[in-house]
Amino acid sequence: MKDAIGNVQRVFLLGGTSDIALATVVKLIGERHGVQVILAARPGERRVAATASLEAFGMQVTEVDFDATDRTSYEHAVASAFEAGGDIDVVMVAFGLLGDQQRAWQDLDAALELVQVNYTAPVACGVLVAKRMRAQGHGAIIAMSSVAGERPRKSNFVYGSNKAGVDAFYSGLGDAIAADGVQVLVVRPGFVRSKMTAGLGAAPLSQTPEQVADVIVAGLAAGRHTVWAPPAMRWVMSGLRHLPHSVFKRLPV
Amino acid sequence: MDNRRQLAGWGRTNPSVATVHPAGDDAHLVRLVTEAGQRGVLARGLGRSYGDAAQNGGGVVVDMTSRNRVLAVDIGTALVSVEAGASLDQLMRLLLPLGLFVPVSPGTRQVTVGGAIAADIHGKNHHVDGSFGSHVVAMDLLCADGTIRELTPESELFWATVGGMGLTGLVLRATLRMKKVESAYCLVDTERCVDLDELLRRMAEGDHRYTYSVAWIDCLATGPSLGRSVLTRGWPATHDQLPAKLRDHALDFRPKQLAVAPAVFPSGLLNRASVAAFNEAWYRKAPLERRGEVQSIAAFFHPLDGVGQWNRIYGPKGFLQYQFVVPFGAEDTLRRCIQMLSDTGQASFLAVLKRFGEPSGGHLSFPAPGWTLALDIPIGAGALGGLLDRLDEEVIAAGGREYLAKDSRLPASAIPRMYPRLDEWRDVRAAADPDRVFTSDLARRLGL
8 A cells, every 4th residue: 555655565567677667666666675566577687687676776576477478478467466465556567569660560470469569468457457456446557658659650650559559548547447546647758768779869858767767756646647758748749749741741750 | 326435534645445335223334344345344433544544445434423322321420322433522512511521532523432442542631541442431343253242441352442443343332431520611821931851841840730731842943942832731620710701601512613624725835934934923922821721622622623624724735644652761862853853844833742641551552651742744845755764763763653543654564663562462353353354554554
């Protein structure tokens, strides 16, 4: 149970090796010892490193196997997280795959893999987690959307279409379960320098995972349903969204 | 009908959603308890606990306030039997005209008898009369197995229930020993103290001569004025001590609510400047010394009850109350805590200091011999968590504890360090309610 000043007791990360997820947990918990973190991710070196980085802050980390392409895996991950101990205060749905955008709209397997990881699995996790959180009568779900979902660009529209779907699902979910005491926070970051974008040239207004984490934690505390990272991205995207199509398609974005 | 509702404590900080049922009769309550689901059941009274003590997210919360009858009154023995949902306000309005006053009155009349037992509440007379549980002669407790047990102070379950935060069962009825009084007034002595040393000395030397004693400290005063305060102490006024014009209606008790705080109050209205100005005015307004002033019970005990929903003035983010007790002899700790609060300038209107006497016997009862300090703090200051964590460590190191009815932020690890009889309580509770049918957000947060 979260306390009066926002301290959490148990956090569940789906996609627990994501740079933004790890930065968010560190920002949220700080060095307050004994907070439990359930870290769901594929087994391997990255998960080992993620666990070690959180344990260094004094958190109690439990690892759970999670594969976004396998339905039984996320059913099991959610069930084990909620049945293993006390109430969960925050669930973060942070897994995702950028993929090869040129292949993604020309190769069927590549397209379907992105849809599975970036849309189908997040929706499934949302359904499973929402049911558990309604039953406990409190909690918050953080869902990673992206500005890429705001207006599809030819360089990135398969990923963008997935994120548009995730954004719509979690926005609606938040309204559907608000009366059950559960907050849903949809996060729309711009370009973030992280493992996911390693090797890509940085875009304007690019930021670090820590900067995104600051925005997320502030949004959680304020009870927001959507946050943009950086906050100015909201106005940039509002401008882009209203550009005439004839202009937009010529932009080098 | 959908009866899921969001419930919060008086501090309006961390709400949760529960299924709320009006109490109904005994048979209905037995059904609610025996058919409670996985998330359990909890009684709720008037919601004056500051944190999450009267919340049960995802579970059942029983609103006990509809069960508020006075069942029997014996003026000769001062014994009254009441339903647990009866409020102290109601008892004062009904029984003061008969010359009976509640044995213990906290800073508000808006608490139920059931809540008063669950938190083992205290008042300005703790140093001589002890806490509420010491004046309970018997109670009916609805237990997890659906049986109703009549408990007296001879039973362990009685003392697990006094101060047990509602986690042993539903208190249905209680018999209380009231205090006989000749009037609804007090004789009050007021003294202004320039610093903490003077205050502690006056309280230690003089409290035993008074039935009621409390000091209000200006927590924003620093340097040599650290701990400047106003000490008010008094006795119940006898009929003869009243001025002639009050004698004909000595037992009249009809307090009025003067105002209600508006539903929307901006955050941050209580800031360092506004609170400092208030504290200065309040300190200057108090007389240097005044003896034998006649004050009504409402004015002396419950000044804040004059403003309905006053918790709204802290704005939508809410506030918390921090209350601890440290043993006599730990005056240095007390001073350090006040110094830390004063240094960080966490805006609190006023802190309340009082001396506790003997404990009641409740395993988790808060009062223990020593100094207790309570103050309200608005949520929002960034460094608040760290400051309170450091205060916790001071309190624990001195052998003190914090009040669960006020708490909204302690870590679970602090509880065994503050409550040495926790394991004893857990044993009694495990025997009475092995499946933890009775639970709350506070119980989950603190691992009770």
